Amino acid sequence: MNVIQVEHIRKRFGNKDALADVSFSIPKGEIFGFLGPSGSGKTTLIKILTAQLHPTSGQARVLDQPAEMMHHSVQKMRFGILTDNSGLYERLTIEENLELYRQLYALPKSSISKVLQFVNLSEERNKRVNLLSKGMRQRVMLACAIIHEPELLFLDEPTSALDPVNSAHIYKGLRYLHEKGTTIFLTTHDMAEAELLCNRVAILYQGQIQTIGSPKELKRQHRENVVCVDLINGEAYELPIDEGTADRIADWMKRGLIDRLATKEPSLGDIFIKMTGSELL
Amino acid sequence: MSISLKRVRAIFVKDYKEFSRNYAVSIILIFPIIFALLLRGTDPSLTGVFGLVLNSSFVILTTFAQACLIAEEKERNTLRSLMMTPATTMDVLIGKSTLVFAMSAVVLAIATYIFGYEPVNIWVFVAVIILSIILYTAAGTICGLFSKTLLEASLSIIPVAIVFTGAPGGALLVKDFPIFKVLEYVPSSQLVNLLNIRNIGYTTGDLLKPLLVTLAWTIVFIIVAVVLYQRRLKDE
Ligand SMILES: Nc1ncnc2c1ncn2[C@@H]1O[C@H](COP(=O)(O)OP(=O)(O)OP(=O)(O)O)[C@@H](O)[C@H]1O
Ligand SMILES: [Mg+2]
Numbered sequence: 096m097n098v099i100q101v102e103h104i105r106k107r108f109g110n111k112d113a114l115a116d117v118s119f120s121i122p123k124g125e126i127f128g129f130l131g132p133s134g135s136g137k138t139t140l141i142k143i144l145t146a147q148l149h150p151t152s153g154q155a156r157v158l159d160q161p162a163e164m165m166h167h168s169v170q171k172m173r174f175g176i177l178t179d180n181s182g183l184y185e186r187l188t189i190e191e192n193l194e195l196y197r198q199l200y201a202l203p204k205s206s207i208s209k210v211l212q213f214v215n216l217s218e219e220r221n222k223r224v225n226l227l228s229k230g231m232r233q234r235v236m237l238a239c240a241i242i243h244e245p246e247l248l249f250l251d252e253p254t255s256a257l258d259p260v261n262s263a264h265i266y267k268g269l270r271y272l273h274e275k276g277t278t279i280f281l282t283t284h285d286m287a288e289a290e291l292l293c294n295r296v297a298i299l300y301q302g303q304i305q306t307i308g309s310p311k312e313l314k315r316q317h318r319e320n321v322v323c324v325d326l327i328n329g330e331a332y333e334l335p336i337d338e339g340t341a342d343r344i345a346d347w348m349k350r351g352l353i354d355r356l357a358t359k360e361p362s363l364g365d366i367f368i369k370m371t372g373s374e375l376l
Numbered sequence: 377m378s379i380s381l382k383r384v385r386a387i388f389v390k391d392y393k394e395f396s397r398n399y400a401v402s403i404i405l406i407f408p409i410i411f412a413l414l415l416r417g418t419d420p421s422l423t424g425v426f427g428l429v430l431n432s433s434f435v436i437l438t439t440f441a442q443a444c445l446i447a448e449e450k451e452r453n454t455l456r457s458l459m460m461t462p463a464t465t466m467d468v469l470i471g472k473s474t475l476v477f478a479m480s481a482v483v484l485a486i487a488t489y490i491f492g493y494e495p496v497n498i499w500v501f502v503a504v505i506i507l508s509i510i511l512y513t514a515a516g517t518i519c520g521l522f523s524k525t526l527l528e529a530s531l532s533i534i535p536v537a538i539v540f541t542g543a544p545g546g547a548l549l550v551k552d553f554p555i556f557k558v559l560e561y562v563p564s565s566q567l568v569n570l571l572n573i574r575n576i577g578y579t580t581g582d583l584l585k586p587l588l589v590t591l592a593w594t595i596v597f598i599i600v601a602v603v604l605y606q607r608r609l610k611d612e
Contacts, residue, residue: 145460147459168378168380168462168463168464169462171460171461171462172462175460176460178456180453180456181453181456181457182449182452182453182454182455182456182457183452183454183457184390184394184452184454185452186393186394186397186398187390187393187394191390191393195386195387195389195390196461198382198383198385198386199383199386199458199461199462199463200461200462201382201462236457239457
């Protein structure tokens with residue numbers, strides 16, 4: 096079953112297409128990375144999928160319902176969302192913030208301790224939010240987004256501006272959710288993060304998906320057909336993969352001259368730049 | 377649109393905690409009481425003075441508190457987060473308004489007691505006060521929706537203060553400016569009229585007119601506030 100099914104979605108703001116024609120689907124349990132330069136329409140798509148915006152045309156289904164249905168309370172029990180404009184109540188403690196969410200989702204009392212453990216904030220539960228660091232704040236917001244153990248989780252740049260330790264906390268949590276079968280829709284500007292977490296990624300540019308697949312597949316598709324050879328004397332070669340190269344390498348090998356031998360794989364970042372013609376943002 | 381009492385209560389409790397720790401705003405709770413204390417020595421036949429206490433308290437306390445609560449949720453993005461939970465528009469609006477209503481009712485009851493005002497008909501008086509609190513809460517909702525920050529919220533209540541608190545004063549000039557006749561129908565003027573009714577020689581109609589006029593205003597303001605709330609929080 097596909098948890099998200101998007102068909103020819105187009106979204107126009109004024110006379111400019113934020114999304115021109117986007118189609119893809121996400122099966123249950125996948126971590127899907129939605130990549131694209133700033134302004135490419137990632138947040139816009141999340142808003143469409145969570146019924147905050149109507150598409151200009153096209154259809155989207157989320158959790159087996161039309162996306163417009165997502166504003167119903169019953170459907171809201173089924174997904175969680177963390178975006179760059181999520182907010183917390185500054186004068187309340189972490190626990191009081193979570194208590195609000197617990198009651199809104201009608202959950203048992205135990206859910207608070209559980210989710211606090213999950214984001215590693217059990218010790219700080221009685222701290223006021225206005226005293227927290229950015230990383231802790233982000234983890235509290237994640238806790239609010241997952242306290243009801245949703246089937247589907249939208250994360251819009253969950254680790255932007257976090258240090259590696261805080262990011263690692265969040266990754267650990269996401270992997271655990273993934274093991275439990277949660278489907279995760281993630282946008283990020285961090286290619287290493289996408290490569291580390293995502294089963295599949297799509298690269299969005301000029302309102303359209305330029306390429307989609309697992310990071311491994313994409314790298315294979317975009318691999319240049321060359322081998323890189325570093326010799327122990329410091330010389331380095333990029334050679335085409337053919338018979339001549341095979342002979343040269345065999346020769347170097349026999350003479351024990353090879354220091355490093357590798358195929359030339361692009362990183363996800365390289366592919367991103369190639370697809371979007373823009374620098375990473 | 378569904379309303380869940382549990383969710384309304386959760387929002388109410390949350391807002392109560394936030395409000396009670398927001399000293400800059402919660403200090404306004406004492407203003408009506410200070411007004412009443414300062415003005416209580418005045419001649420009791422000067423019901424206009426008590427009208428002024430009530431009419432200014434509605435704006436300074438009720439409208440201001442509600443506008444701040446809403447503007448702050450917008451400023452901090454918490455309203456957006458709330459809208460992604462099962463809480464509905466009405467859950468949020470009712471939860472907040474109930475808090476502001478309860479605070480206003482308690483504070484105004486104390487102020488009335490301190491001032492020593494005794495209404496000719498307690499039920500009509502209470503009904504008009506209750507309707508007014510609802511009306512000014514709705515006005516606060518509208519102010520909050522048009523402001524992005526707490527500061528803007530504080531400024532946005534000024535027009536409400538001028539029109540509503542100022543209306544009874546303006547209505548006195550009706551002889552010179554016939555156009556000011558309309559100010560007679562502003563709820564604050566109606567409240568002053570109600571307060572002015574003396575023990576002798578009034579009809580049921582005299583009592584009912586302020587009640588009905590205020591009721592009409594309240595209904596209109598509730599509708600405007602709810603519609604606007606749903607409109608302003610959309611992205612398009
Ligand atoms: N409510 C709106 N009204 C008009 N234009 C909008 C609106 N929301 C977004 N846009 C425009 O649509 C385009 C896509 O915006 P969007 O926020 O979806 O990008 P994004 O991929 O999330 O960017 P970022 O990586 O910076 O978060 C941008 O050009 C933006 O200016
Ligand atoms: Mg975005």
